[in-house]
Amino acid sequence: MTSFRSLRNGDLPQLVAVFRQHHELAGMVPDVSLAQFEQAILARSFFDPQNFLIATLRDSNDNEVIVGWCHFGLNPALSSGLNSLLASSDQAPGGITIAAICLAKECQADVAVELLEEAVRLSRRLDANRSASGTENNGPAAITAGLFRDDHFGYAGLNPYGHGYGIENLDVRLHGVLQACGFVANRSLVRVVASTEGYRPAFSREAMQLRRSATVQHKRILPDSVRRASALSHLDIERHALVDRSGGVIGGMDFWFSDAEAQVMPPSKVIVDLDLGAEKTLSASDSYLVSAVVGSLSERNVRQVEAVVDSSKVDLINQLGRISFTVASEGTLWKLR
The missing domain is CATH 3.40.630 (Aminopeptidase)
Incomplete structure (x- = not known):
C-alpha cells in the first residue's frame, strides 16, 4: 500500500537514489552527490519540508522504501526568468510550480499519478493559505510543471536541470503521468x-x-x-x-x-x-x-x-x-x- 508524507531526516540517501534512477531511465546520467543534492535543494533557508512530498511502499521485510518524490512551491513575486515567461504567456503571476518529480524504477504508473495528484492538492491548499493571508488575491493559481531559468527553487546549474528548460522531452514516462493528471504541454524550450x-x-x-x-x-x-x-x-x-x-x-x-x-x-x-x-x-x-x-x-x-x-x-x-x-x-x- 502506498503512503504519502513530507520529508524527514534520514531520507536523503533514498531521495538521491530515486533522483538518479529517474533520470537514468530517461536517458540521462546525472553525476550528483548527496552533498550537491542537499545543498541545492534541502539546505536552502526557504526550504519547507511540507512542500516536498514523498511516496513510500513497504518491502518484504516491512521496511519503508521511497519510490517517488515531488517538490512544489509558490511562484515568487519577482523572478527574472519566470516573470518574462508569465508576461509572454498571459499567465497570472503568483502561481504554483511543480519544480521536480522523480520516480524510482519500481514506481508504478498509478502510484506516480497519485503522487502528483496529492502534490497538486497540497499546492492548492498552500495557495489558499496565501490568498487568506492577503498576500495574493488573483483567484485560483495556475500550476506549471517544470522549471524555466530557475532563480527561485535552487536547482539552477544542478545536473541535468541546467538553467531550467522544463521537463526533458526524453522523459516520456513523466510526460504520461502529467497527461494522466490533466496537464497539457504549454511551452517548448531548448537548451543551447x-x-x-x-x-x-x-x-x-x-x-x-x-x-x-x-x-x-x-x-x-x-x-x-x-x-x-x-x-x-x-x-x-x-x-x-x-x-x-x-x-x-x-x-x-x-x-x-x-x-x-x-x-x-x-x-x-x-x-x-x-x-x-x-x-x-x-x-x-x-x-x-x-x-x-x-x-x-x-x-x-x-x-x-x-x-x-x-x-x-x-x-x-x-x-x-x-x-x-x-x-x-x-x-x-x-x-x-
Missing part, C-alpha cells in the same frame, strides 16, 4: 550550449568593428531579493558589459559561475542568463559581448556555456547558432488545465 575549446564564432563586420572600438568589463553583482539570493547562493553572478570609447555601455549580459566552494554546478560550466525582457533577439552589441566572453572563458577553466531559449524564438536561436551555440536538449513546460 557552446564549447569554449577552440571557440570561433562566425565572422561578421559588426563584431570586427566592436572588437576595435569597445572593451568588455565585468563586475560581481548580488541578487535583487533575499529569496533569489538564497536560491542562487551556490553561484557567482557576473555582469559583463560592453563599453565604447566614450565610456558608454552599449551591451550587457549576466553570466552565472559556480561558487568555488559550493560546486552545485560543475565549475567547468557557466550559464548565460538570456533574459531579454521584451526584446526577442540579441542586439549586435549583446551578440558580440556573449561571443567575446565565451571566447575568453577557457582561460578560467570553463569548458561549456549554456543558455535556455523559448523554441518559438527562432531568430534568437539562429543568432546563437551564428556564435557557435547548438541545441543540446529540448524540454516542455506543462500547465494544469
Whole structure:
C-alpha cells in the first residue's frame, strides 16, 4: 500500500537514489552527490519540508522504501526568468510550480499519478493559505510543471536541470503521468550550449568593428531579493558589459559561475542568463559581448556555456547558432488545465 508524507531526516540517501534512477531511465546520467543534492535543494533557508512530498511502499521485510518524490512551491513575486515567461504567456503571476518529480524504477504508473495528484492538492491548499493571508488575491493559481531559468527553487546549474528548460522531452514516462493528471504541454524550450575549446564564432563586420572600438568589463553583482539570493547562493553572478570609447555601455549580459566552494554546478560550466525582457533577439552589441566572453572563458577553466531559449524564438536561436551555440536538449513546460 502506498503512503504519502513530507520529508524527514534520514531520507536523503533514498531521495538521491530515486533522483538518479529517474533520470537514468530517461536517458540521462546525472553525476550528483548527496552533498550537491542537499545543498541545492534541502539546505536552502526557504526550504519547507511540507512542500516536498514523498511516496513510500513497504518491502518484504516491512521496511519503508521511497519510490517517488515531488517538490512544489509558490511562484515568487519577482523572478527574472519566470516573470518574462508569465508576461509572454498571459499567465497570472503568483502561481504554483511543480519544480521536480522523480520516480524510482519500481514506481508504478498509478502510484506516480497519485503522487502528483496529492502534490497538486497540497499546492492548492498552500495557495489558499496565501490568498487568506492577503498576500495574493488573483483567484485560483495556475500550476506549471517544470522549471524555466530557475532563480527561485535552487536547482539552477544542478545536473541535468541546467538553467531550467522544463521537463526533458526524453522523459516520456513523466510526460504520461502529467497527461494522466490533466496537464497539457504549454511551452517548448531548448537548451543551447557552446564549447569554449577552440571557440570561433562566425565572422561578421559588426563584431570586427566592436572588437576595435569597445572593451568588455565585468563586475560581481548580488541578487535583487533575499529569496533569489538564497536560491542562487551556490553561484557567482557576473555582469559583463560592453563599453565604447566614450565610456558608454552599449551591451550587457549576466553570466552565472559556480561558487568555488559550493560546486552545485560543475565549475567547468557557466550559464548565460538570456533574459531579454521584451526584446526577442540579441542586439549586435549583446551578440558580440556573449561571443567575446565565451571566447575568453577557457582561460578560467570553463569548458561549456549554456543558455535556455523559448523554441518559438527562432531568430534568437539562429543568432546563437551564428556564435557557435547548438541545441543540446529540448524540454516542455506543462500547465494544469
